[in-house]
Amino acid sequence: MDTLTRIRAFIDVVDAEGFSAAARRVGRSKALLSKYVRELEDELGALLLNRTTRQFSLTEAGHTYYRTASDILKEIDNLADLVRANNSDLRGRLRITAPRTFIDAEIGQSFVDFSVAHPELSLDIVAEDRFVDLVEEGFDVAIRITKLEDSTLIARKLDDFQLLFCASPSFLEKHGPLDHPSALARVPCIIDTNGRNHGNWRFAETDGSTFSVAISGPLEVNSPLACLRAAVAGLGVSICPDFIARSKIASGELVTLFDDYLTKDRGIYAIYPHRRYLPAKVRTFVDFLHAWFRRHR
Template identity: 55%
Template sequence: MDAITRMRCFIQVVDSKGFSAAAREMGRSKALVSKYVGELEDELGVRLLNRTTRQVSLTEVGQVYYKEAVEILQRIDDLQASVQSSHKEVRGRLRVSAPRSMGDDMLNEAMVEFLVKYPEIVLDLRLEDRFVDLVEEGFDLAVRVTQLDDSSLIARKIATFSTVVCATPEVIEKYGEPKVPADLVSRPCVIDTNYRFKQNWAFSVDGERVSVAVKGPLEVNSAAAAREAGLRGLGFVRTPLFFVYHDIRKGNLKAVLEPYSESQLGIHAVYPHRRHLSAKVRALVDFLVEWFAARPTC
């Protein structure tokens, strides 16, 4: 039995939170999975798992080994997938999750162009403003516009974007144009609660990250609704530039506080940890990188 197979068994036991569940997932007997993990511990000369009748947990050294083993196997899987993908057709069903606001505004266009390029793909695109569980809900890929904290996911940045604070000329005339971020405290703001810090808007002031607590007449988990509220004069809106780019060019909205904008953020393609990129997923990620690179708003 090779070390990689033992390593895979160990990782599956940890991910499945038990030997029985791991055995079912791998299509092996519980006794065999237990044997492989025991052999791995004997080979290393350490105990990786604490075992009870109901559950297993990682020892301190097991936590270190698990993290490193996951990364090693990911590199092995990615290498194998890269070689195999060059000999496979881009075809099959592809299930993708993305924010509704992004899809309605620009991602739909990208996906249509992708399907034109790869006619053997059947795309199931789910647009909703929530973080889906990729593994539990069976998604191949998710497009996310946020800071990523979940270490169980692999991410590739497909584009960068800037956020902008903006309002109608009428709102700016009525309340006055904010000159520094703190001026927003006394002005009505429309809050998109999809943002990680919601009512606390972050800015860069003299190289330091400064958070400003804002409030206003509307809090909504939709960039589309926040944009519409901004266009209707309900207050200042913070949103990705690509979402209001044309509104600003037409003069319907005006950007403010531009010198204090945060550094560019990322649009990421994410997929479950250790799942190698199939030919169809790799093709979509590569396509999105090229597509966004050609857009002036990203």
């Protein structure tokens, strides 16, 4: 029996948190999996699992071996996917996390269009506004709408992105004119609590320097769509992602403010873990999104 099979058995047992659960998951007997793990331990000359009649736990050596072996197997599987992609259709499951606003907005159609174009791939999409740990939580790709920061992850920019400051015409008639961002300190604002510094809104000067304005208001909510609706209702000034605000601006329901002070350091990115052999399904998905945004600008 080859070492790779023994390694897979060990990882299956750890992932399933038990021999019985692993046996059910992979369709092999509990005795066979136990045999493979025992042979792996004999080969290594180290105990990987502490076994009792009811449960098991990883030894220190087991923890170290599991982390490294998992990465090695992923690389092997990714390399196999890469080779298969040149000879056959893509197949399998792609696990994606994206902000709720992205999924609910018109640009969320990009996921649907990808599924239509690649019915052989199954998409598992999780709407999540927080920044998930792709490796720890088992995601293949994340869509992030953000200012890109240094990371061990790989990022590909899909499109430009702008946060717009918006208010309704009726609100501006009552509280205007608002000629400079500093005026926000004296008027009601709608606060999206998804922002890292949601109590302070950041602006850019023409020389590239930035400044912030402390704001407050009648509504705080972790939903850009709710903030948009509140702004349309005249409750205050709101920060709105451009891809959900465009239609309201075009219809005249909202007016943009401080366009000369907008920061330009954000974008829509596809993020994925750094791997030597990028899975073909991930590469195909990211390439599709990049082309989709080029067509729909």
